[in-house]
Amino acid sequence: MIALLQRDLKLAIRAGGGFGLGLAFFLIVVVLVPFGVGSDSGLLAAIAPGILWVGALLACLLSLDRIFALDHEDGSLDLLATAPIPLEGAVAMKAAAHWVTTGLPLTLAAPGLGLLLNLPASGYGWLAASLALGTPALSMIGSFGAALTVGLKRGGLLLSLLVLPLYVPTLIFGAEAVARGIDGRDTGTPLLMLAAITLAATALLPFAAAAAIRINLR
Amino acid sequence: MSSLWEYANPQKFMRTSSVLLPVFAVAAAISLGVGLVWGFFLTPEAENFGSTVKIIYIHVPSAMMAINAWVMMLVTSLIWLVRRHHVSALAARAAAPIGMTMTLIALVTGAIWGEPMWGTYWVWDPRLTSFLILFLFYLGYIALWEAIENPDAAADLTSVLCIVGSVFAVLSRYAVNFWSQGLHQGASLSLDKKENVADVFYIPLLLCIAGFVCLFVALVLLRTRTEIRARRIRAMIARERMA
Numbered sequence: 001m002i003a004l005l006q007r008d009l010k011l012a013i014r015a016g017g018g019f020g021l022g023l024a025f026f027l028i029v030v031v032l033v034p035f036g037v038g039s040d041s042g043l044l045a046a047i048a049p050g051i052l053w054v055g056a057l058l059a060c061l062l063s064l065d066r067i068f069a070l071d072h073e074d075g076s077l078d079l080l081a082t083a084p085i086p087l088e089g090a091v092a093m094k095a096a097a098h099w100v101t102t103g104l105p106l107t108l109a110a111p112g113l114g115l116l117l118n119l120p121a122s123g124y125g126w127l128a129a130s131l132a133l134g135t136p137a138l139s140m141i142g143s144f145g146a147a148l149t150v151g152l153k154r155g156g157l158l159l160s161l162l163v164l165p166l167y168v169p170t171l172i173f174g175a176e177a178v179a180r181g182i183d184g185r186d187t188g189t190p191l192l193m194l195a196a197i198t199l200a201a202t203a204l205l206p207f208a209a210a211a212a213i214r215i216n217l218r
Numbered sequence: 219m220s221s222l223w224e225y226a227n228p229q230k231f232m233r234t235s236s237v238l239l240p241v242f243a244v245a246a247a248i249s250l251g252v253g254l255v256w257g258f259f260l261t262p263e264a265e266n267f268g269s270t271v272k273i274i275y276i277h278v279p280s281a282m283m284a285i286n287a288w289v290m291m292l293v294t295s296l297i298w299l300v301r302r303h304h305v306s307a308l309a310a311r312a313a314a315p316i317g318m319t320m321t322l323i324a325l326v327t328g329a330i331w332g333e334p335m336w337g338t339y340w341v342w343d344p345r346l347t348s349f350l351i352l353f354l355f356y357l358g359y360i361a362l363w364e365a366i367e368n369p370d371a372a373a374d375l376t377s378v379l380c381i382v383g384s385v386f387a388v389l390s391r392y393a394v395n396f397w398s399q400g401l402h403q404g405a406s407l408s409l410d411k412k413e414n415v416a417d418v419f420y421i422p423l424l425l426c427i428a429g430f431v432c433l434f435v436a437l438v439l440l441r442t443r444t445e446i447r448a449r450r451i452r453a454m455i456a457r458e459r460m461a
Contacts, residue, residue, distance in 0.1 A: 144382060148362065148375050158358075158365050162379065165354040166386045169393040176397060189396075197389070208382050215374040 001085055001093050008097035011070075022059040022102040023109055029055040030113045041118045048117035049127065049178035055113075056106045056131060057138060057167055063102050064142040065159055067094050068150040068213065077150070081217055087210040092202065095136075095143040095209075103135030119182075126181030133194040134174040140201040141166045147209035151216040170197055226303035228446050235439045242439065246432035253425030261419055273331045275423060279430035281324035284352060287317030287434065291359075292384050295377035305442065307373035308449075310380065311363055312441030316434060318356035325349055344394045351390050355383050369449070 033051050034044060071077040080090045110131050111124045119127065145163035149155030177190035225231045257275040291310045298307040328346065329339040340346065362379055366372035 148379060149365075151371070152365055155365070158361055161354075161361055162358040165351055165358060165390075166383070168351055169386065169389045172390075172393040172397045193393070193396075205382070208378055212375055212378050215371050215378075218371065 001089050004080075004085075004090060004093045005097055008094055009100060012066075012097060012101040022063050023105050025062055026055050026059040026106055026109065027113065029058060030116055033117070045118045045120055048114060048119040049123060049182065050175045051117060052110050052114060052119070052127060053131075053134075053171055053175040053178070056103075056110060056135065057171055059106055060102050060135065060138045060142060061160055061163060061167075063098065064146050064163065065149070065156050067098050067143050067146040069146070069155075072150050072216075077213065078217060081213065087213060088206040091143060091147065091209045091213065092140075092206040095139045095202075095206070098143065099136050099139040103131075103139055107131040107135055122184065123178050123182040126178045126187055130174045130177040130191060130194060133191060133198060134170050137170050137194070137198040137201045138167060140198070140205045141170070144205045144209040144212070147212040147216070150213060170194065173197070223301070223303070226301070226305055228305055231305050232443060232446060235443055239436060239439045239443070242432045242436035246429050246436055248429075249425050249432060250429030253422045253429050257419070257422035257426060261422060270331055270334055271419070273327050274419065275426045277324060277327040277331065278423060279427045280320045280327065281349070282427060283430050283434050284317055284320040284324050284349070286431075287313050287320060288352065288355070288380075288384070288387070290438075291317065291380050295380040298373055299377050299381075304373075304449075305446070307377070308445040309438060309442045310376070311373070312445055313434075313438050314356060314360050314363070316437050316441070318353065318360065320430075320434075321349060321353045321356060325353065342398055344391075344398055347394045347398065348387075348391045351394070352387060355387055359383065 030051065033047075033055075037043060037047070068077060071080065081087050083090070107128055110127050111119075114124055114127055142163055145159050145166070148162060149159045152158065173190040173193045177187045177194065180187045180190065225234060254275055258272050261272075263269050263271065291313050294306045294310040294313070297303060298310065325346070328349075332341070333339050359376055359379060362376050363372055366375060
């Protein structure tokens with residue numbers, strides 16, 4: 001399973017396009033927002049937590065179809081399904097690789113982009129913390145959506161339609177944690193809920209995703 | 219001893235549903251007709267609400283059915299995954315557009331009511347928001363059914379989506395509660411509370427709810443029968459080609 005993780009990481013980093021694109025997309029979303037809503041710094045500060053979370057979520061969504069589609073095309077997904085390791089484990093590793101190549105860089109880049117949106121100083125730590133806790137759930141949920149649509153020729157749009165409603169709770173708790181942190185209110189509840197979603201998704205969704213892949217490979 | 223599972227046989231289902239369908243259709247027509255006429259013309263206008271209160275006869279039943287339809291889809295999806303009864307999967311597929319329409323009716327009637335009462339068509343209130351999210355879930359579920367060609371794979375995948383979606387729908391409901399304060403009033407009907415709607419509105423409302431339930435059952439039966447017939451036609455065409 002570690003070998004699978006290493007292979008996916010190498011593929012993502014070396015086979016151009018996947019690794020940096022999500023980050024670049026995140027940057028562009030954040031740059032575009034002030035053009036849309038105006039450069040008033042008070043307004044930007046107020047909406048910064050939400051914009052950063054929505055941007056991270058969309059950047060994550062962008063690379064989801066890569067999780068299984070390429071392996072499905074060249075047949076290695078069939079090999080994984082018949083390999084001695086459980087498919088559930090393989091799915092979890094692929095989601096982990098997706099998180100390392102998108103969720104983690106987004107988490108690290110988000111405070112820097114917060115600067116562009118005039119995020120109040122007290123929010124940086126909470127932004128990084130909430131993204132660190134929440135983005136693994138985004139990758140897990142996304143891999144479930146990718147598993148559902150892996151057999152489809154043009155699954156990209158359908159994938160976003162399926163996955164985005166599932167992202168709602170994560171987004172709510174994530175943005176709420178940052179907003180509360182800025183106001184100096186208690187952030188315990190949203191952060192705990194984020195952690196709970198991430199842990200539950202990691203524990204349960206690989207089974208659903210593996211079931212979906214088995215159906216699609218049948 | 220006959221059991222529920224006998225209806226997993228499409229022929230038996232077709233025979234029984236051909237009897238049940240007109241019964242439920244007529245029951246729906248009568249109870250909706252009586253309930254709506256009674257509610258619209260024969261009840262007084264409520265204090266503070268004026269005549270806008272009458273939208274309750276459509277709003278509340280459709281909102282109830284929007285949720286119940288999803289629950290029904292969850293149950294039939296589980297039956298399909300466990301026992302592989304095709305009628306069950308087809309019933310889930312048949313219920314989805316009806317549930318989505320009910321969600322839409324609840325949202326639209328709520329918006330029409332909200333304009334004179336709250337002064338706005340839409341607020342990001344927990345109940346309104348979770349219904350909008352429910353609408354998105356229906357949309358994704360139906361889109362997945364449409365996208366996959368192999369009918370068995372489509373039934374499997376949508377069933378998995380329905381189960382996972384149910385968990386997330388409940389989670390979203392509570393997340394949304396946490397996120398925003400409500401403007402929507404509390405439950406109009408409940409079994410354990412003393413405070414229900416006033417008695418004059420109560421009986422026509424119950425009639426309308428019964429009517430919506432019958433309407434839902436009739437529509438699901440009708441759509442399931444259509445699906446079964448469509449499958450038969452497809453099988454016949456395939457057999458013809460083979461010959």
